[in-house]
Amino acid sequence: MEEKQLSDSINLARQLFLEGNYVESKRLCLEILTKRPEDLNILYLLGQISWELGSKEEAVSYFIKCTELNSHAVGAIRYIGIFFFEKKEYKLAIQSFLSILSHKPDIISYQMLSIIYLLLGLTDESFTYARNACSLDPKNKFLVQQMLINSLFCDKLNCKDIFDLHLEWMDRQVESVTLFRSPQLSSRYLDKKIRIGYLCHDTFKQSVSFFFEPVIKNHDRQRFEIVIYATYPEEDTYAQRLKTYVDFWRNVSSLEEKEIAEIVYQDKIDIFVDVTGHTAPGSNNKLLAFAYKPAPIQMSWLAYPATTGLRTIDYRITDEWADPVGMTEAYHIEKLIRIPQGFLCYQPEEESPEIAGAPCESNSHITFGCFTLQAKITPEVIRVWSSILQSIENSELHLKYKHFQNPDVRSAFLERFTENGIEESRIRFLDFQPLYRDHLACYQHLDIVLDPFPYNGTTSTHEALWMGVPVITLTGNDHRSRVGVSILTRLGLADLIADSIEDYIQIAVSLSKDKERIQELRRTLRLKMLNSPLTRAKEFTTQLEAEYSRLWKAFLETEA
Template identity: 40%
Template sequence: MTKPSPDFGLHPVGRFLLPLLERHDRSRVEIACYAEVLRLDPLGERFRQLADLWRPTVGLSDADLAACIASDGVDLLVDLAGHTAHNRLAVFARRPAPVQASWLGYANTTGLSAIDWRITDAIADPPGVTDALHTERLMRLPDGFLCFGPPAPAPPVSPLPMLANGFVTFGSFNALSKLTPSVIAVWGRLLASIPGARLVVKALGLADVPSRRRLGAALRTAGAPPGSVTLLPGLANPAEHLAAYRLMDIALDPFPYNGTTTTCESLFMGVPVITLAGDRHAARVGASLLNRVGLDQLVAGDADGYLAAARALAGDPRGLTELRSGLRERLLRSPLCDARRFARAMEAAYAAMMEAGA
């Protein structure tokens, strides 16, 4: 099993990949990593140690890399980047392996006929609903297509802010590009409907003053009362980033492009997430993640349901306190963090894809 990627390191792809590689049954799977990485960080070094075969690929032409993979006798080639930066999809187009698949790093079809399979699950991609949106056949894992490796070290879960503040604080630490006009409109309605409610948004792009002004103005136009929104720049330090979840009572998932790492981090820090499930993979990742931890009641089917779920949670401080205090342990005991179980499911998927062929 081979994985070409530019993201072997401190990157969301690396965070979700590491638990799988650490728990693979090495009597069944040999791991070859084709690393499109200029400089290895500590997590990248860990990937290099885990690989049976580690090949740096920066500077190799697509033809040369394809020839190298074919010469290595790879049985299954798994793309982790899709159409994101520094991908090597042109290598897959040359079909250096008999079976090729896509997983993890791109929330959509690759559109390449040379990639045979896309690894997902039945909530992110319901059978008969999203198949037609893919050029690949869909291999659905039974307990979710992701495995979250909890960050370490991490601060403890903080007390519920609303108990001290006297008002509810919603929050989002997602990328600004996911905050569409539809998201802003719903968040504005939510803030206008709950007296004293606040919203904290933290993102790397908010270090830019014009970006802060534009987002603040958009939220006010959508109905957010004056003084109800706090906009913060991103934090480079991972521990400080996680500690910032102490600012919010309830996280709001963007739509139609849901969060992934942010949702898992939020749950890990004791903050429940409200999501809206849409009609395609990128819009259903939140539903998949929340299902794995038994929080289907926080998955809405439309904007009104999203608002209702957020208001119901905000109106139950006692229930929210209980949920927060036990949410980290609930996550850690769930299939979402069961790396051994996930590795067995992925190994079964490898076997099924290779048996079925291209």
């Protein structure tokens, strides 16, 4: 090929790639490569084409050639990092993204490192990289939500830090948002029912469903009209069941936030409740619909254990134990509404395994455990748990969460335990169980559950107690660190609530020596739960509805 013909061919190959004609673009690139075997641009384009065609191994071979020609080939290194991330080879992915950052700031590298370090339980590092990503693109709502979630796992951030962070970054997100016009109250006065709209991502079977379904199922349909705005695109049997409890179901997963707000406004929703907060991933997160203020009263409840940071959300549903009066108001932009029975209610699995005897009855050692999100098990938590294990001879710790199936994740956690003087043989990772009944059965292998901090477990705590396993929690100064307090207090187990790290360790040591108490709790905890506010769904829903009615009446009186 002559030089001009070669240049034209390169431009054509790029154009074909942009048009999605990958096969013809690749044919042309390979032809060019015979003339220019070390052309960096053609090698990179071939890598991109192979990637789009699904031949990622081949793509990486081209990208590696790019890095051999130019060690600063950021695009190629980024692809290599993503390749290793998708293969869940996290340590190799880290190397790629750190290599890029050694040359220049890079938003994707920051974001990917934040995700990986959270998987590995390095929460402070994860937050730092998330914040770096946001600094490069402060209007990117997905990056901001990732950073805000990551802040909840951090040891180094205090309550005020987390509040200030949420407020600062959510204010930036809504700078250009125009509030909707005022509702037509005349039509609302005539309605016999209060219209409640729930914006929810968790309309599939997972942890939040154990607390959301009992409320939806027990709403008084004579007094309330219920609408669910589902942001999860697919519908499983759980979603089909939820549909039978509500008046209207709208799948809004494909809509933008302003479009959702317009629908909510047109539906004349009186009280609009967010169930998800910042926890829904990527495009499924529609929290900013609340920024348009489509309903007269807007609330946050259930999944997110902190302020949303949105000034247009009026209230947050909680209780006196998770948010004691005078303690946490300063950390919320929302006004706190405390439900007397507690801020949530648990619906146990119908086909739960039978209670088995505590393993310490036949073993010569105590088995501790934690089956919650690995990101909650921070380096500080590992340090404290290691002190407990060192204080109790031959004791073991069983960890269970889906990400622990990954060798790099297990290795990272084991390394931190060994740094704290605990042999690897005393830490066991249990297999992921796709069937929920089998998952619950794994609690039969535990004597005591250790609640992480500062971000407590919620579903995992209820599961453990339901299976007869006592849970020890450490109290903090905000909602995320007081969920354990709320649960255990309502169950009459305040003696398992620690006020300090020293107290937390002492309670664990004392309980481990009291085999009779462990066995007694094993036999009685399930019945205790059934007779406690934790599972009284009808009573909880009635109290929640009373607050809805009170707030709606007050609003009408104010607007009259």
